[in-house]
Amino acid sequence: MVKEICCIGAGYVGGPTMAVIAFKCPEYKVTVVDINKERIKAWNGDIDKLPIYEPGLKEIVKKTRSNNLFFSNDIDKAIDSSSIIFMAVNTPTKDYGEGKGMATDLTYVEECSKRIAKMSKSNKIVVEKSTAPIGTAEKIKETLSLNNKNVKFEVISNPEFLAEGSAIDDLINPDRVLVGGDQTPSGKEAISQITSIYSNWIAQEKIITTNLWSSELSKLASNAFLAQRVSSINSLSALCEESGANIQEVSKAVGADTRIGNKFLEASVGFGGSCFKKDILNLVYLCKFYGLNEVSEYWHQVIKINDYQKNRFASRIVNELNGTVNNKIITLLGWAFKKDTNDSRESASIDIANYLLTEGAIINVYDPMVSNELIHDDLVNKLKSNGLDNDQIESKISRVNIYDNIYKAAENTFCLSILTEWDEFKDINWAKVSKLAENPLFVADGRNIIEYEVRNSLIDRYISIGNPKIIKSD
Ligand code: UDX
Ligand code: UDX
Numbered sequence: 001m002v003k004e005i006c007c008i009g010a011g012y013v014g015g016p017t018m019a020v021i022a023f024k025c026p027e028y029k030v031t032v033v034d035i036n037k038e039r040i041k042a043w044n045g046d047i048d049k050l051p052i053y054e055p056g057l058k059e060i061v062k063k064t065r066s067n068n069l070f071f072s073n074d075i076d077k078a079i080d081s082s083s084i085i086f087m088a089v090n091t092p093t094k095d096y097g098e099g100k101g102m103a104t105d106l107t108y109v110e111e112c113s114k115r116i117a118k119m120s121k122s123n124k125i126v127v128e129k130s131t132a133p134i135g136t137a138e139k140i141k142e143t144l145s146l147n148n149k150n151v152k153f154e155v156i157s158n159p160e161f162l163a164e165g166s167a168i169d170d171l172i173n174p175d176r177v178l179v180g181g182d183q184t185p186s187g188k189e190a191i192s193q194i195t196s197i198y199s200n201w202i203a204q205e206k207i208i209t210t211n212l213w214s215s216e217l218s219k220l221a222s223n224a225f226l227a228q229r230v231s232s233i234n235s236l237s238a239l240c241e242e243s244g245a246n247i248q249e250v251s252k253a254v255g256a257d258t259r260i261g262n263k264f265l266e267a268s269v270g271f272g273g274s275c276f277k278k279d280i281l282n283l284v285y286l287c288k289f290y291g292l293n294e295v296s297e298y299w300h301q302v303i304k305i306n307d308y309q310k311n312r313f314a315s316r317i318v319n320e321l322n323g324t325v326n327n328k329i330i331t332l333l334g335w336a337f338k339k340d341t342n343d344s345r346e347s348a349s350i351d352i353a354n355y356l357l358t359e360g361a362i363i364n365v366y367d368p369m370v371s372n373e374l375i376h377d378d379l380v381n382k383l384k385s386n387g388l389d390n391d392q393i394e395s396k397i398s399r400v401n402i403y404d405n406i407y408k409a410a411e412n413t414f415c416l417s418i419l420t421e422w423d424e425f426k427d428i429n430w431a432k433v434s435k436l437a438e439n440p441l442f443v444a445d446g447r448n449i450i451e452y453e454v455r456n457s458l459i460d461r462y463i464s465i466g467n468p469k470i471i472k473s474d
Contacts, residue, residue: 003028005197006078007086008112010034010043010071012167012274012343013129013160014088015052020171022069023060024201029068031082033075043071053342053369056168079119084193087112087140088129088160093278102285104133104278113140117147125190127156131223131275133282134216137180154190156181157212159219164273165340177207180215220283224299227276229264231305237267237466238312247466248448267466269352269419269446270310272337274345277303310348314355316463317415317444326360331413331437333406334420334447335367335375342369344378348446349419353400354382363400366409368422372402406433413437421447430458440472 005021007014010032022030034040042051047062061069072078079085089108094100109130116126126144128137137155144153157180162170177198181191195207210218233251240247247267255262271277280299287296318325337347344350344367353363357379365375379400383393403409406424410416410433418425426449434441440460443450448464455462455470462470 004082005084006031006082009088010039016054016167019060022064031070031078033072033078040071040073054167076119079116084125086127086129091130091132102281104282113143117144120151123152125154127158134213137212156194157215178215180210180212220279223275223279226264228302230271231302233265233267234309235305240466269313270306270348272347277346310351314352328414329362330356331364331409331416333418335370336420339422344370350378350382357396364409366403366406375402410436415442417444419446421449
């Protein structure tokens, strides 16, 4: 008999994860379902226009789609026919009520749990893939059993550790897979069923099994540790700019200690992405809830340093332009929160653009992958969250121009600011840019990607992260 799996949520997590499971486990029929009709249509449509861009994803979808990987809006049917149901729906930060701006909004998780309970006629294993506060699995269990007393549900926590831009490689060669479940006989049996999926391509020693709580907390803790490293190095970048130290040299020297390690020590304009901020806020809120105020404050500082880093960079741009950017064009190169993704959630670019717009600048944007609509929507949402009314938003948005070409975006600009580390920004023809932009040519490199020789010979005024500014002397 064919084993059937379904996944609710065809987003950045659900889509690539299920594609890899289908690819590695031909004995399973995998159906990815979503309430969003457009998204499913896109997953079923032109292979070059899948809703999510990830290197290697298209090749895997091409091999599996319509063989053992299916995308559908028929959520109820998929629930009914699957014995294992993954939940990869979004778990945003609450923007209302108790815990607003901090706690996780579990509305979608709850709705999905109710739907699973309603549609299930046979026993199911429900897998929590969405990152959620510790204790969510318990709540899912409760919702399932309260809403359907006729079948038995086992709930598993199987958090996702993939990073965008390298999702396929992270899924195929993970450092570890975490499977948490109840330590009862039926809970252990469910753990074993989920680990047997991953055993198809992952060595047994990399599959870690734990109880539900440990699994949920390990996911939050992993993201908090990673973000903490970025904030640690970013905090020191401020000190480097004031002193004679160079952050890349410091990062290299510190990271060479094998106890510390060299990854996630790249100073930047600030971390973005859908997970770091949300997961840390979640941790901060949980600690507060349990009265652990010192622990809560400790982790909150990671976010505060990140906000400080973004503001600091934007204000340095303004300072370099004689303290005013009013009616000056500033070009932002990169809108994605990192390279090789079309995702802009929590991207530093949004905050930098917002800061500069508030200072009266005209903003030109170029990103090789993020759509114009998304850039527009990101800004509208940001301005809305600042409390601006529709007329004020329209007036600000009319000062933003989105281009499909670096050189067009560079015309008459007072500053080119690199905010995403796209490879193509390393090969910019600065001599050409210099003819198009206002002179002297001013570059604010938020990713430290411009080579030493280039910045010294072709750029008149250069600021970056964690280095004193450079003025070309000729
Ligand atoms: C999401 C969460 O943000 C993250 O915490 C978790 O680890 C995995 O799921 P992501 O896949 O990046 O991450 O989110 P997104 O791209 O927004 O995809 C979620 C999808 O779920 C959307 O396509 C949405 O339409 C769908 N969804 C949401 C449902 O199908 N049903 C619902 O009830 C709610
Ligand atoms: C992260 C985690 O890495 C992943 O394990 C988890 O499942 C989801 O959250 P992601 O947000 O996709 O993945 O990207 P990541 O590569 O972690 O980068 C996050 C942000 O930190 C990006 O804006 C990136 O540019 C920034 N970053 C990362 C730095 O500024 N410096 C670094 O050294 C590393």
